[in-house]
Amino acid sequence: MAPQEKRYPSLVEAPGPAPLIELEKVSVHFASQDGARVTALQSLNLQIRSGEIMSLVGPSGCGKSTTLRLIAGLQQPSEGMLTIHGGAKRKGFSEVAIVFQRPTLLPWLDVLSNVLYPARVLSRRLGAEQKARAMDLLDLVGLADAASKRPRELSGGMQQRVAICRSLILDPKILLMDEPFGALDALTREDLQLDLLRIHAETGKTILLVTHSISEAVLLSDRVAVMSARPGRLQELHVIDIAKPRSHHTPSDPKFVSHAQQIRDEIFEPRKEN
Numbered sequence: 001m002a003p004q005e006k007r008y009p010s011l012v013e014a015p016g017p018a019p020l021i022e023l024e025k026v027s028v029h030f031a032s033q034d035g036a037r038v039t040a041l042q043s044l045n046l047q048i049r050s051g052e053i054m055s056l057v058g059p060s061g062c063g064k065s066t067t068l069r070l071i072a073g074l075q076q077p078s079e080g081m082l083t084i085h086g087g088a089k090r091k092g093f094s095e096v097a098i099v100f101q102r103p104t105l106l107p108w109l110d111v112l113s114n115v116l117y118p119a120r121v122l123s124r125r126l127g128a129e130q131k132a133r134a135m136d137l138l139d140l141v142g143l144a145d146a147a148s149k150r151p152r153e154l155s156g157g158m159q160q161r162v163a164i165c166r167s168l169i170l171d172p173k174i175l176l177m178d179e180p181f182g183a184l185d186a187l188t189r190e191d192l193q194l195d196l197l198r199i200h201a202e203t204g205k206t207i208l209l210v211t212h213s214i215s216e217a218v219l220l221s222d223r224v225a226v227m228s229a230r231p232g233r234l235q236e237l238h239v240i241d242i243a244k245p246r247s248h249h250t251p252s253d254p255k256f257v258s259h260a261q262q263i264r265d266e267i268f269e270p271r272k273e274n
């Protein structure tokens with residue numbers, strides 16, 4: 001098969017060079033329990049291009065999840081501007097989907113029904129097209145044979161794969177992932193990382209990933225945004241110029257080692273702002 005050829009045409013997203021998501025001087029302030037003001041983000045500027053995988057890394061509490069919540073529409077900026085496709089309003093439920101650390105599947109539904117659940121909530125009657133799409137997604141992560149199983153019959157990694165399929169059923173433009181592999185053992189985590197790369201290659205989705213793992217960020221991303229300690233702002237942006245397709249051999253690539261080391265230095269020895 002030629003590298004660009006897609007096996008699942010129904011899942012393909014058209015790529016585009018323009019920024020799909022733009023945060024311009026975005027600040028977010030919260031009121032803490034004692035009434036004090038907590039500034040989670042301070043004048044954050046960030047552009048995410050259509051079709052790229054970008055990771056957000058940075059010290060705990062620097063505002064990574066807050067950034068994801070802003071893009072998901074679950075949080076409003078206190079100051080600044082967030083646009084998607086150049087507009088301040090979302091175009092519908094299906095524009096953005098989120099995958100969290102825990103899969104939170106519905107235990108009484110089988111795998112196929114779990115994947116189809118968001119589509120069922122939106123329209124009570126499911127068409128053959130949606131079912132075919134769900135099966136394509138399950139096939140893409142190697143779970144087509146598990147379509148009629150219940151969540152309790154699946155391992156943690158399989159459940160998270162189902163959650164990823166569910167997030168893609170409404171064909172979102174943007175997939176937001178908050179530590180999606182953080183609860184998995186190391187080997188399963190590596191498997192799912194490669195699954196995500198395959199999903200991205202097949203669908204061309206725009207993916208924004210929050211991770212505490214520098215190597216995961218370098219392995220998966222086109223660009224890695226390093227955020228400063230709270231109040232979070234963009235500290236550095238790395239273009240990860242490592243050839244694709246990437247694999248479990250990629251971490252031994254000298255470019256991988258160099259990017260990971262630089263990012264580690266930026267997080268643990270940040271340059272002082274004047």
Ligand SMILES: Nc1ncnc2c1ncn2[C@@H]1O[C@H](COP(=O)(O)OP(=O)(O)OP(=O)(O)O)[C@@H](O)[C@H]1O
Nearest residue numbers: 030031032038040059060061062063064065066067
């Ligand atoms: N609803 C809230 N009310 C008050 N403070 C909040 C709220 N949500 C987040 N914060 C604060 O904002 C800051 C950023 O939180 P956020 O969860 O975005 O950070 P993070 O980088 O994702 O952290 P971690 O890496 O530990 O998950 C933290 O200091 C947090 O305590």
